Amino acid sequence: MVWDRSPQMSYHRPKFGSGMNERTAEQVPMIDIDADDVNRNDVAFYNQRSRIVHADAEEKMILLFDYRGKEKGEECIHWKHLKALKDGNKWGVLRHPMVLHFVNERLVESAVFYLAHIVAFFFFLLLLSSHIFDKDTCKDVLVTLFVIVFLFFMMIKGAIKARISKSISLWFVIAYTFNILTLIGTLAYVWLPHLFEYDDFHQEVKTIILWALPIIAVMSAWINFLYILRKSPYGIYIFMMVRILKSFGHIATIWIPTLISFSFAFHLILRDSGVEPWESSDTYKNATMLHKLFVVLQAVTKTSTMMIGEVDADNILGTRQWIPSILVLIFEIITVILLMNLMVSLAVGDVNDLRNTSQDKILRIKLNFVIEALQLSEAVGTSFCTNPTNNMLIVDFGGGYFSKMDESINRVFDERRESIAGQGSPANLGFGKMTNPSSTSDLVFHVAFSKERLRMRMCRRPVLGRSQNVHVDGCTLNLIEAPESGIPEHKSSFAVPDDESGCLRKAKQWLIGLDWHAYLELY
Incomplete structure (x- = not known):
């Protein structure tokens, strides 16, 4: 065999098997x-x-x-x-x-780092949950260390993205900002109680802040943990949750007006009946604006629980009045039977469609993960x-x-x-x-x-050398x-x-x- 050693060609000596001289x-x-x-x-x-x-x-x-x-x-x-x-x-x-x-x-090579990310965020979520019930200095320091490490990697990710990418998507900006703000909110939840101990001013505002911050911290950690799990074998179930949530957003144009209408109807009929949470009209007249809004919220919340099946008709029927009984009957037909079955049927259809398209979504996520991992490896100059x-x-x-x-x-x-x-x-x-x-x-x-x-049955080879025609009607x-x-x-x-x-x-x-x-x- 003759090889043309042209300038465009170079040669090397690979390790071939013994079958080649x-x-x-x-x-x-x-x-x-x-x-x-x-x-x-x-x-x-x-x-x-x-x-x-x-x-x-x-x-x-x-x-x-x-x-x-x-x-x-x-x-x-x-x-x-x-x-x-x-x-x-x-x-x-x-x-x-x-x-x-x-x-x-590349995904298999990154599996150890992905597992470390899952384990770290899982322990961070457990640590935040236990911190709510039992606060001490050791847990404060551990939460702070977790947040500092997460912020450090977030900063590196943002710097690499800004330096390499020509354009940054709106979704990346929203997700990045959400993570930064929630991590800062977690630090505020840990250390603000220590700062508030130095004075006694504005105790009501401080109470509201200290009540809201742990909820925000735990819920954001839970959302981020689900976000991380999308690349795992159970990521399809997270996509199902998101898909059903989107479908609920479409049907909310029917659900929200129905909820508000029945909430005010039940409130007007039952506010003097002594049935909770509908209060008497005298209490409502003497209430402040904030308390009035809270009464409306209770009525809406009670009606929403009734819409998912917890009708609690005994208290309403106990009033022994015609209008409340008829209203409950209409409410059960429209919301519990029609509207809820509509939502369930849409959810089932979305799940079936998602099973056919979930691999496309997972491929997009894992591809982004591989690109970011390779960018990080190139930026820091490691052998990863x-x-x-x-x-x-x-x-x-x-x-x-x-x-x-x-x-x-x-x-x-x-x-x-x-x-x-x-x-x-x-x-x-x-x-x-x-x-x-x-x-x-x-x-x-x-x-x-x-x-x-x-059914259609085809022979792999023609019988006796004859061509086989298949007719399907x-x-x-x-x-x-x-x-x-x-x-x-x-x-x-x-x-x-x-x-x-x-x-x-x-x-x-x-x-x-x-x-x-x-x-x-x-x-």
């Missing part, structure tokens, strides 16, 4: 002859760097990737490429198995997230997966680079016969029926592009490697890794 190993080119290196925003770039092997007997799919960059030691995917794809809404490219595998490997990405991914049909590094796989892609550089047809370098990638980059689709209770076939669509198939014999992943790596994959079974169906 010494001379060939010394002459393998690096990646800088790649003609497809010009457009990383196109899915064709990643298709040319990927190969697929169908191991149907083992019910596995093997994906081979080439992440080598132009320079030795660097890779062809960088956080800037991921950010450019995200900003350009190139989600079809981001769902490519090669990009997803790169993101998943710099391990070479495993170039082999094995996914079984049940959803399990594992990855490993095999440098001998690079020969598959070196053959393609030789062909691109005009060195002739690809040769067999001991890794099996590799056909022309362009002839095997077929489009592959999943077939799904749009109607239920319809009364249905429409939905063709969904499969993940292997466009990826060249490696035709040579390939032994499925064993899973050598340890318990620690499997735990990391479970904690923050991608759900490959779901993403292979979404792509």
